[in-house]
Amino acid sequence: MATLTNGQVDGTVHGVGVVSASTNGLVNGLNHSHSPAGCPATIPMKDHDAIKLFIGQIPRNLDEKDLRPLFEEFGKIYELTVLKDRFTGMHKGCAFLTYCARESALKAQNALHEQKTLPGMNRPIQVKPADSESRGEDRKLFVGMLNKQQSEDDVRRLFESFGSIEECTILRGPDGNSKGCAFVKYSSHAEAQAAIGALHGSQTMPGASSSLVVKFADTDKERTIRRMQQMAGQMGIFNPMALQFGAYGAYAQVQQQAALMASVGQGGYLSPMAAFAAAQMQHMATINGLPGAPLTPTSGGSTPPGISAPTVTSIPSPISVNGFTGMPPPQANGQPPAEAVFTNGIHHYPGKYDHLRDKRTHTHTHTQKFKSAYPAAYGQISQAFPHPPPIIPQQQREGPEGCNLFIYHLPQEFGDGELMQMFLPFGNVISSKVFVDRATNQSKCFGFVSFDNPGSAQAAIQSMNGFQIGMKRLKVQLKRPKDANRPY
């Protein structure tokens, strides 16, 4: 590694004085001797075959002006953009870099990629063509059920006969231990396909619990969905959004939207509500330790930047019906209607509630709507709303036979309230109880929910059994009648 020295890397302030005076590559280019000949200094132009580079593992305290000096070593920069979160503006730890000259990009990649670790990072800097530069072809494999002792070279040897391997990475935890899986990227889809055919299930590595898994790696969209699901487990009681919408509503909404977008392709329509929820989730993922970051949008302007407060009528997608208008309309007694039925993932409320839905639809923002729909949730999370929750913790009651559900694999942090929130969309919940270990006061991760009619119970089973929260899937089934396990 010839060009990126310790001094340059460690001294994050090095050169900043020089560069910070200028705000674009044009001026820098004029000040530097590295400006390539083919790139006129006065008009920033890039080669028609220029490569956009993705730069990863950038400390979050470095912005464009700090990074510029590092990369100008290799040529004149056409564009350098640090990626920031759309809503929070937070530095994502990576950037896009385009040099005027294709050659500069190749030089930079050669000299920097994985060659140096920037201060505070525990992985080396990444300099490689951005995803947008590649032929978007599916040629990356996920390899599971490896032996944790196997190295990159071992994996390479296993896969090399099927094609030329561009990239081979063992997934490791922060401690550097293998997670028993890897990514292998071939130069073509056909090679990857060949490897799947030959290797998937072909053998069982010593110490692995089942045979080798070789499949195409998740797409970005699949990863997004996966993250949302994992995050769902975390946000249960901490994210007020989950309470507003009902934990179930928010998760289902985002998952379905993501799935919809995946099927529609890029540029698919994301409902404002799903975007809101997604932003919240992103937010929650990164908020830990961020001083001053707002935890909830409950006071004053209750919409995040970039999201106006739309009405339901502005959401054309039928999917959007679910989790929104599908929420139980507010009732005078604070209870949802027992008539709610659930079909094909979409809630339908009979005509008698239409006026409520229409009224809210046309005159209220989402936030207002959910304030009224979920006053209990708001009461828990904010003092800003003076009205006490009308949903009063009910007596421990059991419904008639066929109305009582047993729920297993609840998130650890779910209490009676969250359990009820999750099942409210299916009908009139007359009781919800999470079982708690007497000694530790910890949830035992199972509980019971009772409805006042068997239809609601069945609807809940249909929709919620197998519903993924975090890494777990809910088990939702009818509670065994009391005498079933007392055969005498």
Place this chain on the structure above:
DNA sequence: TCTAATT
């Protein structure tokens, strides 16, 4: 058992 990040 799906990376740390991809406008």
